[in-house]
Amino acid sequence: MIAAIPSAVLIGVDGHRVSVEVHVSNGLPGFTVVGLPDAAVRESRDRVRAALLSSGLPWPLRRVTVNLAPSGMRKGGAGLDLPIAIGVLVAAGELDPAAVEGTAFVGELGLDGSLRPVPGTVVLAESLRGLHLVVAVDSAREAGLVSEGDVRTSSALGELVERLSGRRAWDEAATESCGAAGNGSPQDSPHHPEVMTGSLGRPPHNELSDVRGQRLARRALEVAAAGGHHLLMVGPPGSGKSMLANCLPGLLPPLDRSTALEVTRIHSVTGLPLPPSGLIERPPFRAPHHGTSPVAMIGGGTSWMRPGEISLAHGGVLFLDEMGEFSAEVLDALRQPLEDGEVRVSRARGSTTFPARFILVAAMNPCPCGEGGAPGACRCTEAARERYARRLSAPLLDRFDIALPVARPQVDELMAPGPAERTDAVAARVSDARRLAAGRGVPFNAALSGPALDQLAPMSSAAVALIEKYIWSGSLSARGLHRVHRLARTLADLSGGGDMVEEEHVREALLLRCTRDLLLGVERR
Amino acid sequence: MYPTTDQTQEHAAALAGLPGMTPVRLSKLLDGFSPALAWKAVRAGTHPADPRRKFTIAARGADVDEVGASYDRAGVAILLPGSIGYPSMLIGDPGAPAVLFALGDPTVLEDRPRVAIVGTRSATHYGRQVASELAADLVAEGVVVVSGLARGIDGAAHAGALRADVVDGAPPVAVVGTGLDIVYPSSNTMLWEQVAARGAVFSESPMGTKPHPGVFPARNRIIAALSDVVVIVESHHGGGSQYTADAAARRSIPVCAVPGSVMSRASAGTNALLVDGCTPVRDATDVLVAISLARTGKEEFRADDANRQVSCLGVAGGGDPLARAGSPIKPHRAVRASNRTSPRMSEHQQAVFDAVDDTPTTFETILIRTDLSIATVAEACDNLVEQGVLSTGAGWWSRARS
Numbered sequence: 001m002i003a004a005i006p007s008a009v010l011i012g013v014d015g016h017r018v019s020v021e022v023h024v025s026n027g028l029p030g031f032t033v034v035g036l037p038d039a040a041v042r043e044s045r046d047r048v049r050a051a052l053l054s055s056g057l058p059w060p061l062r063r064v065t066v067n068l069a070p071s072g073m074r075k076g077g078a079g080l081d082l083p084i085a086i087g088v089l090v091a092a093g094e095l096d097p098a099a100v101e102g103t104a105f106v107g108e109l110g111l112d113g114s115l116r117p118v119p120g121t122v123v124l125a126e127s128l129r130g131l132h133l134v135v136a137v138d139s140a141r142e143a144g145l146v147s148e149g150d151v152r153t154s155s156a157l158g159e160l161v162e163r164l165s166g167r168r169a170w171d172e173a174a175t176e177s178c179g180a181a182g183n184g185s186p187q188d189s190p191h192h193p194e195v196m197t198g199s200l201g202r203p204p205h206n207e208l209s210d211v212r213g214q215r216l217a218r219r220a221l222e223v224a225a226a227g228g229h230h231l232l233m234v235g236p237p238g239s240g241k242s243m244l245a246n247c248l249p250g251l252l253p254p255l256d257r258s259t260a261l262e263v264t265r266i267h268s269v270t271g272l273p274l275p276p277s278g279l280i281e282r283p284p285f286r287a288p289h290h291g292t293s294p295v296a297m298i299g300g301g302t303s304w305m306r307p308g309e310i311s312l313a314h315g316g317v318l319f320l321d322e323m324g325e326f327s328a329e330v331l332d333a334l335r336q337p338l339e340d341g342e343v344r345v346s347r348a349r350g351s352t353t354f355p356a357r358f359i360l361v362a363a364m365n366p367c368p369c370g371e372g373g374a375p376g377a378c379r380c381t382e383a384a385r386e387r388y389a390r391r392l393s394a395p396l397l398d399r400f401d402i403a404l405p406v407a408r409p410q411v412d413e414l415m416a417p418g419p420a421e422r423t424d425a426v427a428a429r430v431s432d433a434r435r436l437a438a439g440r441g442v443p444f445n446a447a448l449s450g451p452a453l454d455q456l457a458p459m460s461s462a463a464v465a466l467i468e469k470y471i472w473s474g475s476l477s478a479r480g481l482h483r484v485h486r487l488a489r490t491l492a493d494l495s496g497g498g499d500m501v502e503e504e505h506v507r508e509a510l511l512l513r514c515t516r517d518l519l520l521g522v523e524r525r
Numbered sequence: 526m527y528p529t530t531d532q533t534q535e536h537a538a539a540l541a542g543l544p545g546m547t548p549v550r551l552s553k554l555l556d557g558f559s560p561a562l563a564w565k566a567v568r569a570g571t572h573p574a575d576p577r578r579k580f581t582i583a584a585r586g587a588d589v590d591e592v593g594a595s596y597d598r599a600g601v602a603i604l605l606p607g608s609i610g611y612p613s614m615l616i617g618d619p620g621a622p623a624v625l626f627a628l629g630d631p632t633v634l635e636d637r638p639r640v641a642i643v644g645t646r647s648a649t650h651y652g653r654q655v656a657s658e659l660a661a662d663l664v665a666e667g668v669v670v671v672s673g674l675a676r677g678i679d680g681a682a683h684a685g686a687l688r689a690d691v692v693d694g695a696p697p698v699a700v701v702g703t704g705l706d707i708v709y710p711s712s713n714t715m716l717w718e719q720v721a722a723r724g725a726v727f728s729e730s731p732m733g734t735k736p737h738p739g740v741f742p743a744r745n746r747i748i749a750a751l752s753d754v755v756v757i758v759e760s761h762h763g764g765g766s767q768y769t770a771d772a773a774a775r776r777s778i779p780v781c782a783v784p785g786s787v788m789s790r791a792s793a794g795t796n797a798l799l800v801d802g803c804t805p806v807r808d809a810t811d812v813l814v815a816i817s818l819a820r821t822g823k824e825e826f827r828a829d830d831a832n833r834q835v836s837c838l839g840v841a842g843g844g845d846p847l848a849r850a851g852s853p854i855k856p857h858r859a860v861r862a863s864n865r866t867s868p869r870m871s872e873h874q875q876a877v878f879d880a881v882d883d884t885p886t887t888f889e890t891i892l893i894r895t896d897l898s899i900a901t902v903a904e905a906c907d908n909l910v911e912q913g914v915l916s917t918g919a920g921w922w923s924r925a926r927s
Contacts, residue, residue, distance in 0.1 A: 215892045219899055234920075381647035381791065383676065405920030407887040504900035511888070511903045 003090035003097065006104040006131055007083035008124040009075045012305040012345075012352030013269045015120065015127030019069040020080060022087030027063035033084075035068030038076040047078075047109050048085045055113035055158035060092040074349065076304050079118035082107035082134070085157060086164075099164045102149075104128040107136045113157040119271035122146060122264050122278075134160065141278030142268055145261065205250035205285065206243055208423040213409040217244050220404050220512055222426050225251035226433035227490030228444030230338070230360040230399050232323075232514055235406030236370045241363035244406070245287075245319045248361060250423040252283040252316065253431040259315045262355050266307050266314060283316030286358075290325035297330050298337070299354050300345045310337050311354040323362040324391045331396055334360070338399045360399070363406075364392075401446060401483045403514030433493040445490045450482050457489040462503035470510060484509045534603035535593030536560035537624045540567065542592060542731040543580045548622055548743055550574075555623040560605065564589065599732060601705050602627045612727075614639075618750045618776070622729035625747075628705050629725035633696040634751060638816055639669045641752035643745070643769050644678025644759040649791045652759035653681035655783050659756065660685030662809035664694045668816075671752050673744060674699040674717055674726070676710050678758045683716045687723065696724030700748045702740035704732040727751075742768045749773040753816045756806055758783045760794030767794055770803075781806040781815055870909075873897060877905040878914060878924075885921035 005020045031045050052059050066084055068075050083105040089095040106124050108116040117139040118124070125133055125143040132149040143151045152170055154160035162168040211218060217233070217240075224231040225248060233241045255263060263280045274280060288297065288309040295301060299308035310318060320326060337343040341357035367380045368388050380388075437444045440456050448456065459467070467484065470476035476484065487509035488501045495505070537560035541551055553574040554563050566572035570581040596603055603626060604611040610631035615621040625631075642660055644652060660670045660682040670686040673679040686697040697720045703709045705728050708717050720726055729747060730740055745765060749755055749772035757780065760766035770780045781804040785792020799805055804815055870878060873895075880886070880894035891902055906922060909915040916925040 213889060213893065216888050216899060381649065381677075383647050405887070407889060407920075410887075410890055504904070507903045507907070508900045510907075511899070 001091045001093060003087045003100075005083040005087045005090070005100065006128060007080055007106055008104070008127045009073075009077055009079065010120045010123065010269060010304065011073070011350070013120075013123060013266055013307055013311070013354055014352070015123040015125070016073065017127050018073075018075060018080070020083040020087050021067040021069055022084065022091040023065045023067070024060050024088070024091040025063050025065075029061045029063060031064045031066075033066045033068070035066075035071040036074045037068060037080075038074060040078050041068070041075055041080055044078060044081045044084055044109075047081050047111060048088065050111040051081070051109040051113045051157050052085060052088070054111060055156065055161070057089065057158065057161065058092070058094060060088065062092075064088060064091075077118060077120075078108035078116075079106045079120075079124065081109040082115065082157075085109060089161065095161060095164060099166070103132040103134060103152075105134045106143075107134070107139070109157060115154055115156055115160065120265075120269040122261075122268040125151075126265070141276075142264075142274060145264065145278050205248070205423075206246040208247045208250065208426060209420045211240065211243060211247065211420060214240060214244065214406070216511075217404060217406055218247075218420070218426075219508075220402050221248055221251060222430060222494065223487065223490055223512065224248065224359060224361070224402055225426075226430045226444070226494050227401070227437070227486065228359055228446040229401035229487065229490065230446070231362070232397075232400040232403040233361070233363045233406045234366050234403065235363070236365060236408060239406045239408045241406050242287075242319075242321055245317070245321075245361045245363060246285070247423065248317050248319075248359065249283050249285040251427050251430050252359075253427070253434055254281050255283060255315050263315045266311050266354070270307060270312065272312070284313055285317045285319065286313040287319040287321060290320070290322045292326070292330060294327075294330050294333050298333050298343055298345065299352075300347060305345055305347065305350075305352045305354075307354045308343070308356075310334065310343060310356040310358060313358040314355045316358055318358045318360050320360070320362045323364040324388055328391065328393070331391070332393060335395055335399065362400070366405075397514065398479065400514040401487055402512045404512060429494055429496075432496065433490065436493045445486055445493070448486055448489065453482065453485050453489065456499075457485060457492070457501050458499065459485075459488070459501045459506065460503060463488070463501055463506040466503055466506050466510075476510075480513060480515075484513050487512060533560045534605060534608070535589050535596075536564040537605055538596055538603045538626075538731060539584075539587050539589045539592040540564055540580075541624050541729075542733070543567075543583045543587065545579065545583075546731075547739075548729055552623045554580075560624075595732065596626075599706055600628060601732060602631060604631060612751055615747075615750055620746050620750065620772075622747065624729065626705050626728050626731065627725050628721040629723075630696070631725050631727070633724050634669060634671075634698060637667065637669045637695055639671055639698070639752045640812055640816070641671045641748045641755040641769070641773075642678070642682035642758060643672055643748060643755065643766050644682075644757055645761050645764050645766060645791055645794075646675050646677040646679075647761070647791065648677035648681065648759050649789060651785065651789075652678055652783075652791060656681040656758045657685030657688070659758070659783075659806070659809055659812065661688050663812060664697070666809065666813065667693065667695050668813070669695045669698050669724075671698045671700065671748055673741075673748055674701050674713055674720065675741075676712070680713050680716060682758075683713075683720055687716070687719050698724050698751070699726045700744055700751065701726060701728045702730060702734075702744040703736050704728060704730050704734035706732045707735060709736040741765060745769040746772040749778060750776060752778060754779050754781060754812060756781045756783065756812055757795050757798065759785060759789075759791045760798075761790060762793040762797065764794050770798060779804065779815055781812065783807075870914075871905075873901055874905045874909055877902055878909060881915060881922050881924055885923045887921060891922065 001024055003022045006017060007020050008015045008017050033042055033045060049059055086100060086105050090097055090100060106118060106121065108118050110116060115136040117136040121135060121139040121142040122145055126146045129148050132152060133143055133147050134152045134154065135143045137153045137155050140151055140153045154163060163170055208218060220231060221244060223229060233244065235241055260279050260281050263284060264274065267274060267280055286309050292309065297308045297310060299306060299311055337356040338360060342353050343356045344351060344353045367385045369380050434444060442448055467481065484506065488505040491505040491508050492501045540554060540560060540563060554567065554572060558566065563572065567575055567580050568584045570578040602610060603624060605624060606616055606621065610627065611625060612634050640663055642656055644656060656678045663670055664686045670682055672682040674683060683697055683699060699720045705726060708714050717726065734740065742765065745768045749769050755769055755773040755778060757766045757770060773780045782795040782798040783806050784799055785795055787796060806812055876895045877891055880891045895902060906915060910917050913925055915922050
């Protein structure tokens with residue numbers, strides 16, 4: 001007898017529907033799995049058999065053949081355990097085919113028959129739209145985010161078979177609550193700072209008012225958040241670069257529904273913990289160590305394509321501390337994703353596109369000894385400084401709209417009067433500015449192209465005069481001009497003024513703009 | 526000195542370009558021979574200074590006209606002792622190069638005071654700054670700054686010399702070790718071109734000579750020989766600048782050194798020179814004093830009440846162009862009035878100026894001290910830098926050295 005059970009496997013960050021066909025016939029007892037299974041799927045033979053037996057269900061002492069269709073596609077992961085077990089039961093006549101009609105199964109089995117969650121449930125459920133879905137209890141919320149049919153759960157195989165054959169009722173409460181989570185809109189939900197950002201063990205973002213002094217750096221964070229501008233901080237150790245970067249996610253508005261789903265899919269696929277609601281609504285914050293390999297940063301892998309850090313930071317912030325210590329290969333691999341907002345990873349077995357639109361925040365020391373910046377304080381030789389500055393290639397440096405020196409706070413800054421502005425207040429200005437950008441058809445101003453800028457960011461005559469002065473003095477290039485223009489647009493949006501970019505906005509943009517001087521400590525006169 | 530025919534220079538260049546030729550061997554070949562005669566003798570294998578006929582085969586394969594044409598195309602002048610453009614101070618020098626190649630105008634050295642500013646290639650920020658300011662101030666006084674177009678101090682000195690936008694500022698001069706068609710280090714290409722355009726670049730190496738360790742000490746002796754005073758800004762213990770200092774000392778040319786931190790290895794060589802009795806140099810005035818162009822002690826306060834300036838009267842020997850009828854030399858060690866005000870400053874600018882220390886100050890500190898908006902402070906800083914009251918770099922602001 002033959003049974004066909006719908007299920008799904010992961011390829012990259014996408015789910016692909018798979019039909020698990022089970023054939024039970026007379027012949028020498030045996031169990032074979034065909035259809036390009038990888039090691040985890042081949043091993044599922046033993047898990048399925050043990051799970052059936054320990055659940056008190058019969059194992060057919062006949063010839064069992066499992067085919068995973070389409071057979072040409074390589075399949076991995078343990079999520080096929082459950083559909084194979086159900087297929088065996090149906091094919092052996094232990095379960096009524098009508099009981100599993102229109103139902104897909106995803107789950108890993110334990111030897112004791114328990115049902116376990118699998119990574120990537122969100123995208124797997126997405127590919128099984130239109131069907132009822134049976135998953136492990138812990139996966140219910142993820143599946144409920146996207147599933148259109150009923151999401152049913154069970155904690156063990158034996159219990160599941162009883163429910164399917166009608167001897168036991170489905171757990172209603174679980175099904176309902178999943179539905180609610182799926183329909184809830186993130187925009188309506190209140191601001192939840194305690195929601196995990198998806199990074200393992202990392203506390204939620206820092207509170208901006210905890211930063212003493214650093215008015216310019218706080219302003220730069222606000223501008224970066226509002227305009228989606230990439231930010232480079234250069235300063236000696238202990239100047240608070242990491243603390244500042246940690247404040248940035250709190251300033252960003254919550255993710256919109258489609259981005260939230262994208263982010264949740266990526267995190268789900270990677271097996272990272274999801275918030276209780278199942279949907280990641282806060283922008284993620286990723287801070288990979290500088291020893292990170294190119295594949296871990298960009299994504300890839302041999303047996304299955306895994307999204308890299310840049311995709312895990314999608315919709316949020318990628319913070320590269322000690323940027324100068326990252327290998328040149330890793331840094332240069334960032335250039336294309338920074339430009340396109342996605343990364344296409346190609347391997348011999350196929351290629352996948354991962355989304356990767358993030359705000360890049362980088363921090364580095366001004367020179368190897370770390371004391372550079374303050375003229376005269378650095379003990380490095382000129383050659384050493386140049387070597388250090390060269391680690392950031394010019395094309396990569398070009399991606400940063402904002403660069404600012406961060407110095408260790410001095411006494412008068414630490415003792416500065418009055419509490420600083422809180423995250424909420426700044427976040428409100430940021431979301432207002434983002435709304436203005438959305439009116440221009442882009443998520444934020446950093447995405448504005450050169451020609452669009454001229455049209456959408458007209459400059460007052462005083463602003464033009466100021467820019468011209470800088471161009472004539474040779475301290476502003478044509479490329480730098482665009483960046484200053486974009487920054488000035490964001491600054492004008494933040495000040496809530498009209499369409500016109502005024503002189504003061506350009507003035508501030510010129511102060512925040514990124515120059516290589518910052519790394520070389522070159523004197524200007 | 527020699528019978529000069531049209532061909533003479535080309536012959537000298539062809540001799541210099543023979544494989545295996547060194548300045549010492551070239552001097553021997555040209556000692557008592559005109560270049561054309563020496564060339565003929567080398568080709569014939571009868572030159573007494575080349576008894577082993579070391580260069581004969583190579584010379585027979587070389588085309589003098591082609592060598593001359595290649596120098597013409599590159600715009601490189603071939604200078605022989607006695608010909609126009611050959612620096613007069615090299616004549617009679619024990620180590621004078623028998624042939625010198627030049628880009629630009631080689632006569633700029635004549636009738637002008639000359640100071641060599643040299644130092645280590647791995648210079649510190651401090652050294653670069655001193656070299657640059659020293660060069661700028663000296664050039665503004667009409668002193669030719671001679672250096673080696675190397676990384677570090679040399680490059681900073683040339684950059685400073687080119688920065689001085691004084692109408693009658695002295696032209697820059699460089700002496701390099703490589704051939705004049707090979708720019709080394711390549712990061713100094715811009716400087717190289719500017720020096721050649723506004724002054725002169727000299728080399729004793731024929732075109733095509735690549736950088737190798739031997740050429741640089743030889744280059745240093747020419748730098749020393751061309752100068753009235755040698756100033757060493759930063760030097761490691763036993764660094765190449767010591768060679769320049771030795772070469773200058775052998776020629777009785779005064780050597781000055783810029784004092785540095787005793788903790789800085791880049792100043793170990795210069796500090797050791799100071800211990801040995803070298804004249805310390807703090808600024809351009811010290812250098813001018815050293816070449817007897819200026820004299821300290823005769824400081825007069827001019828009636829500029831806001832900007833009190835110390836003025837040193839230039840006193841110099843008869844034919845010196847710098848004497849210029851006692852025109853006051855611009856002060857370099859000006860007394861900075863600590864609370865100097867200028868009627869041009871607005872209220873905000875004054876507030877910002879007061880917030881900036883003599884030592885570098887961050888933007889953050891200025892913001893805290895003034896309690897003004899970021900845009901206002903940025904504007905005031907911009908304007909003050911434009912007025913030359915503040916200087917800035919890499920996120921730091923400080924009061925400009927006046």
